[in-house]
Amino acid sequence: MTPLSLPAPEGQAYLAWLTDSCAAALDAARSGADRLKTETPSSAQAVLEAWNDIDIALGSVAARCELFSEVHPDLAVREQADALAQQARSLATQLGLDTELYAVFSGLDASDLDAEASRLLEHVVRSFRRSGVATDEQTRARITEIRDRLTVVGQQFAKTIREGTRTIRVRPEQLDGLPQDWIDAHPADDEGWVSVTTDYPDALPFRTFAHDAQARRDLSIASLTIGYPDNVPALHEIFGLRAELAQLLGYASWPDYDAEVKMIGSGDAIAAFIDKIADAADAPAHRDVAVLLERLRRDHPEAERVESSDAAYYAEVHRREELDVDAQVVRTYFDFAKVRAGLLKVTGRLFGLTYTPRADAPVWHEAVTAYDVTRMADGELLGRIYLDLHPREGKFKHAAQFTLVGGVSQVQLPEGALVCNLPTGLMEHDDVVTLFHEFGHLVHHLVGGHQRWAEFSGVATEWDFVEAPSQMLEEWAWDADVLRSFATNAAGEPIPAALVARMREAEDFGKGYFARTQMFYAALSYYLHLENPDDVVARTAELQARYSLFPYLPGTCMPTSFGHLDGYGSGYYTYMWSLVIAKDLFSAFNADDLFDERVATRYRDTVLAPGGSRDAADLVATFLGRPFSFDAYAAWLAR
Incomplete structure (x- = not known):
């Protein structure tokens, strides 16, 4: 197997390649589905293998369109990617509502399937059920309209943010x-x-x-006004359509529908979790905001509250004056080129990987770099990664890992892109942590991307677990020995271990109000979907007053630029849910030797390598030797 061959970036090559390759894949998916209905294989195993081919074809369109709609420098390519993604999602909706296809799967005899194939069959039948295939013809028609419209509105919502x-x-x-x-x-x-x-x-x-x-x-x-007011109607439509869809499918609300296939299980549990974290963070949050307010009043005696626009500034002042950590000194140790090289060295050593630059590999922009990833132990090619790390006009504005190719054993190698907006020179340490976090998704995609079934490939676990491996990898960006291996100033001096120790202490400052802010975002995600309030601005202000310790800024509307409201739906709580698990996972590592080969290899092989072939709770329990616990997170938050 060899990596996907991308076209040369010049001229119209990308537009033609994207159009032709996606059209061929969509045709393959349609014809494969038709054959399943008219020439149904005699065994359950053969049916699943035919479905896997359809899944691969549809996945290839979805992956490349999602990536290039967000990163390609040519507007025509971005718009064509959006259009093709609509076709892929429309076809996926049609297949999910196809009663003849459903009859093929619901009638299968699973007695001869192995455990993994049985799990796949359960997932496929569940997906058919959740698609609404058992509803009447009129309802299925309305479901199709809703899903197609959600694709269009979601793309416009993202475009307004991206270009805003x-x-x-x-x-x-x-x-x-x-x-x-x-x-x-x-x-x-x-x-x-x-x-x-x-x-x-x-x-x-x-x-x-x-x-x-x-x-x-x-x-x-x-x-906080990006997308405002243009995205307000889009949000109302998204929330309304999702609520209607959930009700048509027999659920009380969109959060209930959304949570059914996550670790958390139900919408009510989301609300309870938000309040649990907010309560646990309350005391440390108020303690640290009081520190900010005291320092703010030295400059502005009349101040009554700390605003969000002052929080980062006065947290930095406190860390500099009281904790002896000056971020402007810290950043002199984090030159982008050195950080990127260090990231590859650290993760290569930790996970047993080798990254080989491929200057000959075509990319979509001159700032993008490509690497082949091989297993250090035997040199086997595992896949390819692309790093697109600096901002440009029309590009995705945040930080994320995108799939380019979903890996399938003996069929295609996994490939992914890391998309960030980092400076080209000196970096804040927060940027370094972000880079480690997002690269964790890329490693998960590569290491877990060698499954037999596309359904389970890569980062394919429950959605409220996917952040945990990346959040845990952030710990390596805080370790003094790790940082000293690549963080050097202009004179070549490594960052002092004593400074890193103070940075760790300073990082603990504010984690309580950070958790409360995250719960504000999670509450927005949950309650806006649950209620679809007439006045999004007013409801935002109410939820901010309830969960955040920083007041609402008049005239703003944070949800209009909150891209996760589309992609994560009602499930933004997943970041904190995953962090609870990440803290527990990290407790198994030796803090004095983060490269302990036995622990790192066991983690790689039991948590990352299985992809989504097992439930996340089972993956964690296998690694830890017990079910995951809230204890490590609570202890971290309290200290």
Whole structure:
């Protein structure tokens, strides 16, 4: 098997390749489904193998369209990817509502299937049931309309965010406090103004270091009004259509439908979990916000509350003045090129992988780098990764791992892309942590991408577990010995271990109010889907007052730029649910030797390598030797 051959980036090659390859895959899926109905194989095993081919074909279209709609520099390619993705989702809806296909699977004799094939059959039959195949013809027609419309509205919602970068203009003196390299990269225009965008490499340093409180507030408001008001109707339509779909399928609400196939199990459990975390974080959150407020009042005696636009700045002031951690000194140790090389070295050693640069591999933009990934033990090619790590116009605005090819044993190698918006020079340590986190998804995709069945390939576990491996990998970005292997300043001096120790202590500051903020986001995700309130802005302000310790900024509408409301639906709680598991997973590692080969290999082989072939709770229990527990998370939060 060899990696997918991408076209050369010049000219119309990408548009033609994307169109032709997706059309062929869609045709293959349609004809495969027709054969299953008209020439049904005699054995359950053969039926599943035929379905696997259909799954592979549909998955190939979905993967490449999702990626290139978000990252390709050519607008025509992005729009064509959206159009083809609509076709793929429409076909998936048709197949899921096909009563003849359902009859083929529901009538299968599973007695001769092995455990994994039996699990696949259970998943396929469950998916048919959840698609609405058992409803009447009129209902199935309405379900088709809803799913097709959700695809279109979701794509428009994402496009508005992706193309909605906002800019504030400030005077050069309003840059006081920012790192000199950041200032040098933002010269004043002919009128004497400096433009600061809402993209991460601009916004994160500005909100953290700029002394000018009003400018920080202006940038925060700009960030929190991306997509506003244009995305408000889209949100109402998404919430309404999902609620109607859930009811047509026999569920009380969209959260109930959504949670059924997750570890958490039900919508009510989501609400209970949100409140559980909020309660556990309450005391440390109020303690640390009180520290911020005390320091804020030294500059502004009249201040009554800490606003979100002040939080990062005064947290940094506290860490610098009281904890002896100056982020502007810290960042001098994190040059992007060194961090990228260090990331590959660290994860290669930890998981037994070798990354070989492939300068000859065609990519979609000159800033993208490609690597072949082989197993260190025997040199076997495991797949290919692409790193697309810097911002550009029209590109995805956040950080995520995208599938390019879903791996299937003996059929195709897994390939994935890491898409971020990082600076090209010095990085904040938070950016380093983000890079490790997102790369964890890429490793999971590669290591777990060698399943027999496409359904279980790669990051295919329950959705509220998928973040746990990546959250655990963040720990390696906080270890002094690990960091010293690549974090060096301009003089080549490695970051001092004592500084890393202080960074760890400083990182603990604010975790309570961070958890409360995350529960605000989770509550938005849950309650907006549950209620579809007439006034999204008012409900946002209410939920922020209930869960966050920072007040609502008048005139903003955070949900219109909250892309997870489409992709994660009502399930944004999954980040914190996964973090609970991640803290428990990490407890099995030796803090004095994070590269302990026995533990790392066991983790790789029992948690990552199985992909979705087993329930996440079973994967964790196999690795830990017991069911996962809340204890490690609670202890971390309390300290």
